[in-house]
Amino acid sequence: MRGTDKRSGELFSYVDLEQRVRADHPLRAIRGVVSEALEALSGEFSALYSGMGRPSIAPEMLLRAMLLQAFYSVRSERQLMERLEFDLLFRWFVGLGVDELVWDHSTFSKNRDRLLAGEIAAKFLTTILELPRVRRLLSSDHFSVDGTLIEAWASMKSFRSRDDEGPGNGGGGRNAPADFRGEKRSNDTHASSTDPDAMLYKKGPGMEAKLCFIGHGLMENRSGLLVDARLTRVSGHAERLAALEMIEPFAERPRAITLGADRGYDAAEFVEELRTLNVRPHIAQNISRRRSAIDRRTTRHASYAASIRARKRIEEAFGWIKSIAGFRKTKLRGLAKVDWAFTFAAAAYNLIRLPKLLGEPS
Incomplete structure (x- = not known):
C-alpha cells in the first residue's frame, strides 16, 4: 500500500x-x-x-x-x-x-x-522538462550528444571464460586468485560472473581495458540541460545508435534541427542517417586518418561553429554525474538498474542547475 x-x-x-x-x-x-x-x-x-x-x-x-x-x-x-x-x-x-x-x-x-x-527515472526527467517554467528555457532546434564510460561494479577477476565451471570465488566474498598473463580475453569468450551485463572495453589504443557500460546524454544547447539519457552495453557503434534513438523524437517536425557531436561520431553512415531524419550533422571533423563525412556544405555555416563550441558543455554534465553524483563507478549491478540510476542522476544534474536558470535565489 x-x-x-x-x-x-x-x-x-x-x-x-x-x-x-x-x-x-x-x-x-x-x-x-x-x-x-x-x-x-x-x-x-x-x-x-x-x-x-x-x-x-x-x-x-x-x-x-x-x-x-x-x-x-x-x-x-x-x-x-x-x-x-x-x-x-x-x-x-x-x-x-x-x-x-x-x-x-x-x-x-x-x-x-x-x-x-x-520507468520512474525517465518519467521524472521528462516531467521536470515539461514544467512550463522549465520548458521555456529549452531549445527545440539545437542539440548536442555524447557518451561516457561508466565503470561496472565488477572486478577484472570476475571476467572468466564462459566454459569455466569452476568456483567463482575464493571464500569470504572474494574472487578466486587468478593469473591472466598471456591469456587472451574477449567479450566473445569471457563474461563477468559478478555482472554479466558489463563488458570489457577500452577508450583508446594503449589504454586500460575495464568492465564498463556506456552512458549517453542528449543536451539542448540553449541552457545546457539534458533532455534524454540512457545507458547501454559497450560496442563500437553504441554511441551512434543511441544518438539516433535519442534525437529521432525531436526530429519529427517540418523544420530541420542541428546535432553537435565530437569526432567519434564522424562516420558516413551516421551522417547520412541524420540527414534522412532532417537533422543537420554539426559533428567535429575527424581528419586524422581518413576523409571526414562532414564537408563544406555543413562547415561553411556560422551555426556549425556555434554548435561545435556549445557541444563541449555536455562534458560538464558528465563530469558532475561522475564526480559529484558518484557515477565514475556504479554501485549497482545489471544493465536495467544502472540505466535507471544513470537517468536519475541526469535529472539531478538538471535540478542542480535550475535555480540560476530560473532566476530564483541560489
Whole structure:
C-alpha cells in the first residue's frame, strides 16, 4: 500500500523545520520544482502500489532522499540514513518531521525494483522538462550528444571464460586468485560472473581495458540541460545508435534541427542517417586518418561553429554525474538498474542547475 507524502510531528515539537532552512537556500528552489514534478507523477506512483496492506514509505520521499544522495555525494544508502538522523536540512527536503523515525536502508533496495518497473527515472526527467517554467528555457532546434564510460561494479577477476565451471570465488566474498598473463580475453569468450551485463572495453589504443557500460546524454544547447539519457552495453557503434534513438523524437517536425557531436561520431553512415531524419550533422571533423563525412556544405555555416563550441558543455554534465553524483563507478549491478540510476542522476544534474536558470535565489 502506498504511503502518504505528508510531514507529521509539528504539533509535538518546538522545532519548525521551515524556519530552520534559510529563505535563499538553493534547495528551496529545487524542492519546489521537484514537488511539482512528483505531484504530476502521482498517478504513476499509485499504479505501482496495491490498495491493501500497511502504508509503505512514500515514493516521493524515497526519490527526494536519492536526490540528496546525488547532490551531496553521499556514498551509500546506509550513510544517507545516518545523515537523515541528525541533519534538519535533509529532513526538511525529504519531508520527514523532526520526531519521525528514519526508515531502514534496505527500503531502497526493496522499492528500487518497483520504481524500475514503472520507468520512474525517465518519467521524472521528462516531467521536470515539461514544467512550463522549465520548458521555456529549452531549445527545440539545437542539440548536442555524447557518451561516457561508466565503470561496472565488477572486478577484472570476475571476467572468466564462459566454459569455466569452476568456483567463482575464493571464500569470504572474494574472487578466486587468478593469473591472466598471456591469456587472451574477449567479450566473445569471457563474461563477468559478478555482472554479466558489463563488458570489457577500452577508450583508446594503449589504454586500460575495464568492465564498463556506456552512458549517453542528449543536451539542448540553449541552457545546457539534458533532455534524454540512457545507458547501454559497450560496442563500437553504441554511441551512434543511441544518438539516433535519442534525437529521432525531436526530429519529427517540418523544420530541420542541428546535432553537435565530437569526432567519434564522424562516420558516413551516421551522417547520412541524420540527414534522412532532417537533422543537420554539426559533428567535429575527424581528419586524422581518413576523409571526414562532414564537408563544406555543413562547415561553411556560422551555426556549425556555434554548435561545435556549445557541444563541449555536455562534458560538464558528465563530469558532475561522475564526480559529484558518484557515477565514475556504479554501485549497482545489471544493465536495467544502472540505466535507471544513470537517468536519475541526469535529472539531478538538471535540478542542480535550475535555480540560476530560473532566476530564483541560489
